[in-house]
Amino acid sequence: STSTVLLRLQLGVIEQRIFSSESGLDEPKETSRRKRKLQSVSDVSPKQPSVPAGFDRVVSTDRVTLKMIVKVQYRNQKKYIKIPEACFDIFITEGNILSVEDETGTEVDDYAFPDLLTTSGICFVIKDELNDSGGTDTISVTSKSSSEIDFYSGTLKRFRKEEEALQGPQAKDLIKQVLLTKPGGSDVLKEYEEKGTISPATRKVMVNILVADMVQSEGRIPQRLTKEKYALGIVTLFPSLQDPHGKTGYEHFYDGQKGGGFLAWRLKSVQRATRLPVRSKDSRIEENGGPMLRREIGHCDDHPDEQRFQELISVMNHTNNREVIMKKMRDTLEYRQRLVHDPERSSTVLSVFPRLLDTKGLILQDFSLLFGSETPSKLLEKWPTSFKAKVIQQAEMLTSTPLLKRLLLSAKNQRADEPSLESPEWDSDMASILLLLHLLSPQPAGRKKTQKISVAQAIDHLVVFHKSCRSLDEHLQSHMDTSQPYLLASGTSKEAVGNFFILIDKKLIPCEATTSLAAIDELFKLHFVLGTSYDPALKSMYTFLQTTVYNIDVDTTSESPKVKELRTKFVCNV
Numbered sequence: 001s002t003s004t005v006l007l008r009l010q011l012g013v014i015e016q017r018i019f020s021s022e023s024g025l026d027e028p029k030e031t032s033r034r035k036r037k038l039q040s041v042s043d044v045s046p047k048q049p050s051v052p053a054g055f056d057r058v059v060s061t062d063r064v065t066l067k068m069i070v071k072v073q074y075r076n077q078k079k080y081i082k083i084p085e086a087c088f089d090i091f092i093t094e095g096n097i098l099s100v101e102d103e104t105g106t107e108v109d110d111y112a113f114p115d116l117l118t119t120s121g122i123c124f125v126i127k128d129e130l131n132d133s134g135g136t137d138t139i140s141v142t143s144k145s146s147s148e149i150d151f152y153s154g155t156l157k158r159f160r161k162e163e164e165a166l167q168g169p170q171a172k173d174l175i176k177q178v179l180l181t182k183p184g185g186s187d188v189l190k191e192y193e194e195k196g197t198i199s200p201a202t203r204k205v206m207v208n209i210l211v212a213d214m215v216q217s218e219g220r221i222p223q224r225l226t227k228e229k230y231a232l233g234i235v236t237l238f239p240s241l242q243d244p245h246g247k248t249g250y251e252h253f254y255d256g257q258k259g260g261g262f263l264a265w266r267l268k269s270v271q272r273a274t275r276l277p278v279r280s281k282d283s284r285i286e287e288n289g290g291p292m293l294r295r296e297i298g299h300c301d302d303h304p305d306e307q308r309f310q311e312l313i314s315v316m317n318h319t320n321n322r323e324v325i326m327k328k329m330r331d332t333l334e335y336r337q338r339l340v341h342d343p344e345r346s347s348t349v350l351s352v353f354p355r356l357l358d359t360k361g362l363i364l365q366d367f368s369l370l371f372g373s374e375t376p377s378k379l380l381e382k383w384p385t386s387f388k389a390k391v392i393q394q395a396e397m398l399t400s401t402p403l404l405k406r407l408l409l410s411a412k413n414q415r416a417d418e419p420s421l422e423s424p425e426w427d428s429d430m431a432s433i434l435l436l437l438h439l440l441s442p443q444p445a446g447r448k449k450t451q452k453i454s455v456a457q458a459i460d461h462l463v464v465f466h467k468s469c470r471s472l473d474e475h476l477q478s479h480m481d482t483s484q485p486y487l488l489a490s491g492t493s494k495e496a497v498g499n500f501f502i503l504i505d506k507k508l509i510p511c512e513a514t515t516s517l518a519a520i521d522e523l524f525k526l527h528f529v530l531g532t533s534y535d536p537a538l539k540s541m542y543t544f545l546q547t548t549v550y551n552i553d554v555d556t557t558s559e560s561p562k563v564k565e566l567r568t569k570f571v572c573n574v
Contacts, residue, residue: 171233175210182209197240197569199397203262207253210234211266220271227254227263243568245547245554252564261561289553290546291527291534294341295370297334309335316355325355329362333369340531349530350507360512363502367525371552378550379521387549388432390570395435403456404438407431410495426494430516434459440540440562458537462523463487464503465494476506484535487523489516502526524550 179185188206191198198206210230214222231254235242242249254261309332316328329336336353339345349356356362368376392411398404403425410431425431442458461484466475468490475488485504491497500511500519509526513519524545527534534542540560547554548567 168232168236171229172236173233175230175233175237178210178213179206182213185209192238192240198238201399203565206234207262207266211263211270214263214267215270222267224256227267228256230254231261231263241565241568243564244571245567246564252561252568255561258558262565265561289555289557290543292531293553293556294531295337295528297337297370313352322359325359326361326365329353329355329365330369333366336366340529346531347505350505357507357509360510363509363522363526363529364512366529370528375550375552376525379524379545380517382549383429383432383517387570388429391432391435391439394439394566394569398438404435407434407438411435427497427516430463430489430494430520433517433520434462436544437462437538437541439566440544440560442537443540443560443562453537461486461535461537462541463489465497466490468492468498472501472508476503476508479503483532485523485526485530485532486535487511487519489519504530504532528552 176189179188184205188198188202188209191202214226214230218226228248228250231250232248234253235250241253243252246252250261252261254263312328312332313335316325316332319325332353336349339349339352364376388411392408395404395408395411406425408431410425411428413428426434437458438455441455442453464475464479464486466472466488472488472490483505485502488501488503488508489497490499490501497516500513500516500522502509502511502523504526511519511522513522524542526532527542540563543557543559544563544566546552547557547559547563548570
């Protein structure tokens, strides 16, 4: 063929060196002697010449065969394939290819293909019968020198098969079929049809049904593609369950990157029940967002004047003028953040800056300097109007307990009809925050043998009521030392709190807040100002506030499936 002739011309130099005796050229005596010796021994190969980049060399005693290794990209998947030779006709048999172009959109003819194939970095864009419309679904083939990876002629067909597996309609039909044929599945479909969503209890039933079907089909360890297909099918069949902030929308059901989600959790439970040892470690993505992240400060100096900062701190510590204290604290934010994120000196922040312990508003000021003017006000603005009613609505679907009943009554500003219920339980805003904690209850810490605490116990990690008639020192002495901050609410009753304090490292920081919601806001912000990690029992709740309410580090913070699921319900107004 024409392409074969052109390839032979291109590699003429190589062939001439090997077959020079046939061309009649004079050769050095040493070369002729070596060649005659090689010809007399049939199992000895001739000296191997260098070959162009992108070719694989197969050398025999009578001829040289060059195989081309190319990198194939179909949509978002990449694989290497090998073709017997740089022949256009052979190349297009890898799929139903209609045309070949280079990266500029210029069509490549069969006679130019071999020459272009040896060009370094050339990229062939191939259009087949599935994407002849000129869209983005193309096959990209780049000539590349590599170790031998041969996927034969079925490569593109496998690409299409994997792509089709993650098509919404097919995945949706699969989930619907499983639910219709398995016990309890029809109830899931019926509840969604009536309410537009499903309760956590129904979601557990659905996940159990789907995992059982998955295990029945593929065994204890289903393929990742299968888990993704089931997760996609769920959010396609039940659109209100899709997470609008997720990259795929179904990470809370299965996150292939982190190995998490409701389906993955259930599969792990099934695998543990079979008592089959699993020794491989889960690959986890390092969490980069949250209160431990060091923030960029606009006026940050790479070489700060330590003496200047010490002078500012000294002036601030020897004055009672609030305006001077606030100004000096602004001027020393850079130095304070350096201490906060220095592992060896972070514990000294409150001793170096003692005005944090007696001057209200400093925590709020630092947070505003770190995040600007819009972020600090989001909880106080959005909670009463966008989140509070939805939290109450979702909490009403939980299994009822005496504590939950009291919190619901308080959140709705209602009185108890039953004398056995002590009413009220905190004020309306604080009660709604504690209902959020019910929705995002504490989870066991991985595989560590730590006892799961109840929601009632977790509440004490967030806020503790203190009778105003009792001494604050009494509370400090009676409670264990903890590095995790929590609120101390002092008043005559939980409904009537007069003062809020943040307790950390057995030190009291007075809150500027006069309402319970503002106090929660200040407690949340202290984590970022002092670089303090979230209490494990409250991590899901704090993460929800961080990513969904304050919109801080949304793309870089690791979220539990429950957080993603709850945000999905709130955003979809169901």
